[in-house]
Amino acid sequence: MKACGLIVEYNPFHNGHVYHLKNAKNVSNADCMITVMSGSFLQRGEPAIIDKFYRTKAAVTSGIDIVVELPYAFAVQSSDLFARGSVLTLQALGVDSICFGSESGDITDFISGYHLFNEQAELFRETLTTQLQQGLSFPEASKAAYQKIGLTTAGMDLTKPNNILGFSYVKAILENNLPIEPLTIKRSKSGYHDKTITSSIASATSIREQLFADNKITPEIAAAIPEATKEQLNRYRHIATSWHQWEDYFPLLHYRVMTMTEQELSAIQGVDEGLEYRLKKTAKHATSFENWMEQLKTKRYTWTRLQRMFVHILTNTKKRDMTFVLEMASMPYVRLLGLTKTGRQYLNSIKKQIEIPVITKLSRNMHPLLHLEEKASAAYYSILPPALQMKLRSQELQPPIMDP
Amino acid sequence: MKACGLIVEYNPFHNGHVYHLKNAKNVSNADCMITVMSGSFLQRGEPAIIDKFYRTKAAVTSGIDIVVELPYAFAVQSSDLFARGSVLTLQALGVDSICFGSESGDITDFISGYHLFNEQAELFRETLTTQLQQGLSFPEASKAAYQKIGLTTAGMDLTKPNNILGFSYVKAILENNLPIEPLTIKRSKSGYHDKTITSSIASATSIREQLFADNKITPEIAAAIPEATKEQLNRYRHIATSWHQWEDYFPLLHYRVMTMTEQELSAIQGVDEGLEYRLKKTAKHATSFENWMEQLKTKRYTWTRLQRMFVHILTNTKKRDMTFVLEMASMPYVRLLGLTKTGRQYLNSIKKQIEIPVITKLSRNMHPLLHLEEKASAAYYSILPPALQMKLRSQELQPPIMDP
Structure with a gap:
């Protein structure tokens, strides 16, 4: 059986994702579609609007064959680490290809871009360092460095979010000489950051904005998501009374920072360059x-x-918890969240080739990555009533979600 | 001017405290009555029902001339440290006597008790150690050790809470050879732990129980507290919508423990003897x-x-933050919370004899004890809406409360 991997967050799973799935299946000619998905917290440093189990259910009901979890330590990270964790996870599951959306839809742009990047690596690093020293943010400094080495041309514009992630995927594959074919499809029209829903293909950002603005699934939103997503959004909100957003966590986050010393704050992942002082100072007036x-x-x-820093404060993730992540050349396990009949057949067919444990239940003693997962899950649910927290956390100990 | 010191929590200030004040004034023949009062959290490990400023206001309106704060590091401690911090604070303010309530009302019982205790110190310690090793709690083991050396006779029964505290005060005075006369008055009839209000002299415990049960000041409660307390309880609840109790802090506390490792927990003051494992295990099912x-x-x-342990978890107080407290032979400052005209006259009269700073505003850079105070205050208010937290915390930067 042939498998194709997708790197996703599904926050929530929408028609753009259906389009991505369909096209990726076409171009990859795969029998089995595998996604590696962020769990409780997302790459841009936000809580997922509904938990990973409900998002998994929507995905496997909508044609995804296997959903595995991207560990927290890779999920809430900049694009390179996010990509590395995702690609290594998919590689462990023996995918033949990885397919991502991009502006041009032409993989040769990415591959030649990667080679250009490699040839100009020194110039890139120098420019990046200089720009950072001049006080630019990392994205701004990267942009300047990409410009310097010519990676902002029409075919390969690394100022577009989707291109940056795609480039990181290609880099992770080629750098590690992985036997995976990178594929890309042209993104459908809606922009990554669009704030309003203008058609049945809308960005996840615009769908979330609309969900929180209307506090219900309006016909507009319903037109942009598959039935399975509508069902899971409603089910989750029925038990949790609302979808998750940052403001819900403010009391916990604020309490934390108010009772931490600057020294304790500076031990947290992402609290760098004196941010600890800024955090303490601003906390006093934050409303x-x-x-x-x-x-x-x-x-x-x-x-x-x-936002990523705030996720790490909320989950109490220390720098020392994360250092080993930078050294990891392969994943220590794969955590299965959900699968279809096809997914199960695929896993059976490659069982002997998978070299790492495929686990389903969260057991903290297995690996430090799972300990971070446990804390992230506890923090994610912590805004809910105690009995409900317990109930939702217990999903971490269940077998994977099956469809049908 | 002659001054008498009282060691109090005023949670809330009630008729029994008025009785204590009146009688202490009589027996001490003092011109100025000074109290050292616990701040946000109390000796038995509970949040105060209303904040220290509102409690101070009730006290100075009811005849207390000076209210100073017992630092957090001494307030949420076992009786000996609580007593030492209180006595040293009063000593810094030059009190001539300290007057406490006891079962017998006879100070000679305490003084002879202290000498007996000193003579039998070795036997006491041996018995205590043995009992602790056999798994008894500290109070149980102490009781057995006091029994062993004969300190449970009618006149000096150290199984009664008020006697234990009184004994600790006397010990702190005599051990440090302080020029302070210990005085005691017989307690009015209501027991320390009484759960119901049976007369106009009721225990603070029974008053709190009744306040939370009825969620208002019933005529029964009103009959057991002075008008000033009624006013402050109402004023505080008007802005905070409720009085403080442990259940309000459960979400924060639970979130904290769920996102801490056992190792991090064991660094917290009071988390001893493997309690970190028990905490993590029970947190999963706590509702x-x-x-x-x-x-x-x-x-x-x-x-x-x-409860004390939970206060330290809530305020993020580490063992290493507290070690220096054990070594302290004098207080580094006195923090003035409120005073009357008489109080001001007294302070002026002894200004030159006070050897340590008398401060009013909380400024964390002054001393580590004040840093703990700042965190305790932040944690105490953390259950309230952000703007209200800010408003109430700002009291920490105001001049002392004056009456009239």
């Missing part, structure tokens, strides 16, 4: 998450970077 | 503070000890 972020934000500290 | 406590409690871990 909401949004308000706090506005106080913290500067040219140097981007919104995404600050 | 309320009460429920969690019931799960944690054993013969060895008393309710009070566990």
Whole structure:
């Protein structure tokens, strides 16, 4: 059986993802579609609007054959680490290809881009360092460095979010000489950051904005998501009374920072360059998450970077918990969240080739990555009533979600 | 001017405290009555029902001339440290006497008790150690050790809470050879732990129980507290919508423990003897503070000890933050919370004899004890809406409360 991997967050799973799935299946000619999905917290440093189990259910009901979890330690990271964790996870599951969306839809742009990047690696690093020293944010400095080495041409514009992630995937595959074919399909029209829903293909950002603005699934939203997503969004909200967003976590986050010393803060992943002082100072006057972020934000500290830092504060993730992640050349396990009949057949067919444990239940003693997962899960549910927390956390100990 | 010191919590200030004040003034023949009062959290490991500023206001309106704060590091401690911090604070303010309530009302019982205790110190310690090793709680083991050396006779029964505290005060005075006369008055009839209000002199415990049960000041409660307390209880509840109790802090506390490792927990003051494992294990099933406590409690871990531990978890107070407290032979400052005209006259009269700073505003850079105070205050208010937290915390930066 042939498998194709997708790297996703499904926050929530929408028609754009259906389009991605369909086209990826076409171009890859795969029998089995495998996704590696962020869990409780997302790459841009946000809580997922509904938990990973409900998102998995929507995915496997909508044609995804296997959903595995991207460990927290890779999920809430900049694009290179996020990509490395995702690609290594898919590689462990023996995918033949990985297919991602991009602006041009032409994989040769990415491959020649990668070679150009490699030839100019020194110039890139020098420019990046200089720009960072001048106080630019990492994305801004990267942009300048990509410009310097010519990676902002029409075919390969690394200022577009989807291109950056795609480039990181290609880099992770080629750098590690993985036997995976990178594939790309042209993105459908809606932009990554669009704020309003304008058609049946809308960005996840615009869908979330609309969900929170209307506090229900309007016909507009319903037109942009498959039935399975509608069902899971409604089911989750029925038990949790609302979808998750940053403001819900503000009291916990604020309490934490108010009772930590600067020294303790500086041990947390993402609290760098004196941010600990800024955090303590601004905490005294913060009245909401949004308000706090506005106080913290500067040219140097981007919104995404600050949000990721807040996730790590919330989950109490220390720098020392993360250092080993940088050294990892392969994944220690794969955690299966859900699968279809096809997914099960595929796993059976390659059972002997998978070299690492495929686990389903969260057991903290297995690996430090799972300990981080446990804390992330506890933090994610911590805004809910105690009995409900217990019930939702117990999903971590269940067998994978099956469809049908 | 002659001054008498009282060691109090005023949670809340009630008729029994008025009685104590009046009688202490009589027996001490003092011109100025000074209290050292616990701040946000109390000796038995509980949040104060209203904040220290509102409690101070009730006290100075009811005849207390000076209210100073017992630092957090001494307030949430076993009786000996609590007593030492209190006595040293009063000593810094030059009191001539300290007057406390006791069962017999006879100070000679305490003084001869102290000498007996000193003579039998070795036997006491041996018995205590043996009993602790056999798994008894500290209070149980102490009781057995006091029995062994004969300190449970009618005149000096150290199984009564008020006697234990009184004995600790006398010990702190005599051990340090302080020029302070210990005085005691016989307690009015209501027991320390009485649960119901039976007369106009009721225990603070029964008043709190009744306040939370009725969620208002009933005529019964009103008859047991002075008008000033009624006013402050109402004023505080008007802005905070409720009085503080442990259950309000359960979500924060639970979130904290769920996102801490056992190792991090064991660094917290009061998390000893493997309690970190018990905490993590029970947290998974805890549905309320009460429920969690019931799960944690054993013969060895008393309710009070566990509550103190929870206060330290809530305020993120580490063992290393507290070690220096054991070494302190004098207080580094006195923090003035409130005073009357008489109080001001007294302070002016002894200004030159006070050897340590008398401060009013909380400034964390002054001393590590104040840093703990700042965290305790932040944690105490953390259950309130952000703007209200800010407003109430700002009291920490105001001049002392004056009456009239």
